[in-house]
Amino acid sequence: MNELSLMSGLEDISQHIHERISSLYRMLDLSGVELPQRKELGQEFGALEKLLEEFEKCVDRQRERLKQLKDLEQSFQKNLQDVQHINENVPAHMPKKKCPANGGEPVMTQKTDVLPVPSQNVKKTTKSFIREMEVITVQEFESIPPYMKGRVSYDQLNAAVQSLNAAVSAKYKILQQSVKSLNNQTRKLRQRFKDQETKETKGHFFVVEDDIREFTRMKADKRFKGILNMLRHSQRLRELRGGGIVRYVLV
Template identity: 65%
Template structure:
């Protein structure tokens, strides 16, 4: 911008100089003065051309700056929208004091576990498979008659509850019976009785596990959610022995 101002000032000075020379034109000028006037006019023409080029460059730069401003404004709106619509199942930042994740309250599900789960020894070496959350494209692929009134967040809240049940169940199974309290020992035996040769190496839960470790209602709506999860290839059913085992895929 300073270059443009300098050129503009220079043109202004040239015009003023020419104006003074024209004012004196009524007087007969020597030949060398007339020649100098021509040179000044030629110089002014060059300066005007340079000024036009600078103006064109400034217009182009202004156009690109406006486009850049619109791009960043759109990006800012997108980021704000993402911030305001974070799915409730996304893992939260752990609290620096308690070390626990901060999770939004959910009407349909909770990750609160009974007291006996607190007595289970924590082992980082033991792997427990968890169900992956449903993505938005997967949710949109579910037929409307199957979804009913279940929302995207509610479906993933159910996934979260199933993962809680799976984790709690297999932490008990992976523990030595001697380290468990009486209630956990009964659960350990019950889990063993539910296993078959077809479940070897697999992770599964039954409806009683959902009731034991979560507060999610095992009702007709829950059965509809299971159908949606089967549609998304998150689990399959294995029946036998009076149980319906929901096998994680």
């Protein structure tokens, strides 16, 4: 029974009770001039008593319905507050699912401070997958020792992650192109990339400081070194030294 039907039922019962009471008043008035009609009065009182019982049951049902509605309202308000809290505290950087080894190149969803890459005609192949570092979660950031974080914030650390990902992407896009499709400047970059590869880097994605300067606006200063320490601590990359070059290999 919904709320409207309950209200209608209460109104009908109330109207019926009023009619019964009016009938009793008329019978009492008539009993003064006519013979007492005790039997009819008894029947009317019995019917009125049943109506009052039904009326009380309807009132109880309405009271229970009102309680349920209040409980529902409280539950709705709590859910609304939870949703508002989640909406106001969504991290600026969200972890992305790992792409399969034979999948396409991940799409950069975060805006990064990256210099444009020389435009070339790129032929899509099955080797177009380029690995990216996953962003740092809030729990991971909080687990980094305070002395290591310094003044670097959560958002700043993940902005660095996105910039490093952009450098990796720009570098390996060039490596995946044919030499004939490159201009002289990009050919020199490609040759430099090839010269920096070793047996240890085979099958891995890495960048060096020159790549970071080439493809991003990040400065290889003391703050940058601190960020690299945090990323190593969070197992996002590792260092591989050799030939006077430090290679930052994605884990």
